[in-house]
Amino acid sequence: MHNEVKKNLTSNWFKLLQNAICDDINKIEKNKKNFKSTNWLKNKKKDEGGGEYRILKNGKVFEKVGVNFSKVYGKFPKKFQKNILGANKDPGFWASGISVVMHMKNPHIPAIHFNTRYICTTQNWFGGGIDITPSLKDNNEKKQFHKTLKKMCDRHNKKYYKKYKKWCDEYFYLPHRNEARGIGGIFFDYKKDNFEKDFKFVRDVGVTFQMIFNNIIEKKIKKKWTLKDKEMQYIKRGRYTEFNLLYDRGTKFGLQTGGNVEGILMSLPPIAKWK
Numbered sequence: 449m450h451n452e453v454k455k456n457l458t459s460n461w462f463k464l465l466q467n468a469i470c471d472d473i474n475k476i477e478k479n480k481k482n483f484k485s486t487n488w489l490k491n492k493k494k495d496e497g498g499g500e501y502r503i504l505k506n507g508k509v510f511e512k513v514g515v516n517f518s519k520v521y522g523k524f525p526k527k528f529q530k531n532i533l534g535a536n537k538d539p540g541f542w543a544s545g546i547s548v549v550m551h552m553k554n555p556h557i558p559a560i561h562f563n564t565r566y567i568c569t570t571q572n573w574f575g576g577g578i579d580i581t582p583s584l585k586d587n588n589e590k591k592q593f594h595k596t597l598k599k600m601c602d603r604h605n606k607k608y609y610k611k612y613k614k615w616c617d618e619y620f621y622l623p624h625r626n627e628a629r630g631i632g633g634i635f636f637d638y639k640k641d642n643f644e645k646d647f648k649f650v651r652d653v654g655v656t657f658q659m660i661f662n663n664i665i666e667k668k669i670k671k672k673w674t675l676k677d678k679e680m681q682y683i684k685r686g687r688y689t690e691f692n693l694l695y696d697r698g699t700k701f702g703l704q705t706g707g708n709v710e711g712i713l714m715s716l717p718p719i720a721k722w723k
Contacts, residue, residue, distance in 0.1 A: 451568065454643055458566035459519045459544035461647075465654045466517040466546050470502055472658060473513060476665055481507040483515070488708040496522040501711035505718060509669060512551045514714030519544040520705060528704050533638060534569030542568040543705070545576070546654070547698060549715040550661065555681035556671040557664060558582035558589070558630065559688060561715070562657040563698060564650050574646050575637035577612070578657050579620055580664075581630030583684035584677060589667075590631045593660065597634050600656045604649045612636045622691055629691045637697075682721035689720050 470483055483502040490496040499518030504510055523539040524532055535541060545565025552559065564576030580593060594613070601609035616635035621628055634653075639646050692699055692715050702712035 451572070454566070454572065454647075455542060455544070455568065458647065458650075461651060461654075462519075462544055462546040462564065462566075463517055466500070466502070466515050469515050469546075469548060469658060472662060473504065473510065473515075476509050476662075476669075477504070477507045481505075481510075486708075486710070488711065490520045490522065490706050490708075494522075496520060496706070499708065499711065501708065501714055503714055507553070509553060509557075509665060510550060511553045512718040514547075514549050514711075516547045516711045516714060517545075518702075518707060518711070520707065522705070524705070532569060533567075533573065534571035538570050540569070541705070543701075547715070548657070551685065551717045552665075554668060554671060555583050555673050555677040556586075556668045559685070559717070560661050560664070562654075562661075564653055565698075566650075571640060572643075573638045573640040574650050575639065576650065576653060577616055577633060577635035578653065578660065579616055579630055579633030579635065581684060581688055583681035589664065593631070593633070593664075596656065596660060600652055601634065603652065604645070608636075608649075609634070620691065622687060622695075624694075625687070625690075627687070629687060679721070682719060683723065685717040685720035686722045689716055692716060 481504055483504045485500060485502045487498065487500045489498040497520040499516065499520070501514060501516040503512065503514045505512050521542040524535050524541055529535045529539050543565060545563060547563035548561070550560040559581040562578045564574065566574050578597065598609040601612065612634035613632060616632045617628065619635045620630060620632065699712055
């Protein structure tokens with residue numbers, strides 16, 4: 449399959465998914481709050497693509513949720529070339545993806561993160577994942593969440609879940625605090641075995657994410673919470689912030705490739721606290 453066809457297929461899917469996820473969120477909010485949508489260009493003088501990020505704040509359910517779509521291209525700056533797969537000999541790249549971060553009003557509902565992307569240098573690959581960060585313990589939710597992910601992974605390859613769960617546990621980790629960011633999920637990168645199979649898996653990850661966040665919210669939307677619960681949520685959000693600013697690959701990639709700063713930092717919570 450020609451590279452241009454792959455680029456069109458993947459970026460069209462990410463855009464479609466952005467619309468579908470925003471529709472779901474509007475239904476949960478019962479359209480009381482609307483997304484603020486911002487279109488941006490990577491480079492106003494040259495054609496290097498851009499994207500659209502949508503943010504909804506102070507909703508009835510979502511304290512802040514961002515749904516970001518991007519399709520950018522150009523050349524990596526010299527100092528980053530050696531860190532990017534396939535960019536050593538040729539700095540040209542093309543990248544498209546969707547990323548979603550949900551920070552909830554109710555502390556019983558965990559922060560939920562999802563992203564999938566397709567990157568082309570002299571090599572082409574998929575990356576992404578789903579993980580959740582609760583501020584209050586819920587073993588049943590943890591069990592159900594991982595069961596759903598395993599079932600989805602098993603549809604494609606029986607080895608995926610164990611491999612991608614381990615990768616997630618190792619990736620979403622705060623070494624300076626010696627603790628995990630949340631309760632894990634799946635994380636994968638440099639996925640380039642077979643375009644058709646890999647793209648099918650990436651689409652399934654997106655649809656499964658929709659199912660997961662709708663189910664979690666539906667179960668917990670009416671749960672009563674206290675100020676003590678909210679304080680705990682703010683502290684946990686502090687950890688979330690630390691990870692995203694210090695270690696997150698997506699944040700670094702976006703900033704290094706001249707992405708939209710507000711869109712990249714939409715993952716940060718509206719209010720976070722430190723003890």
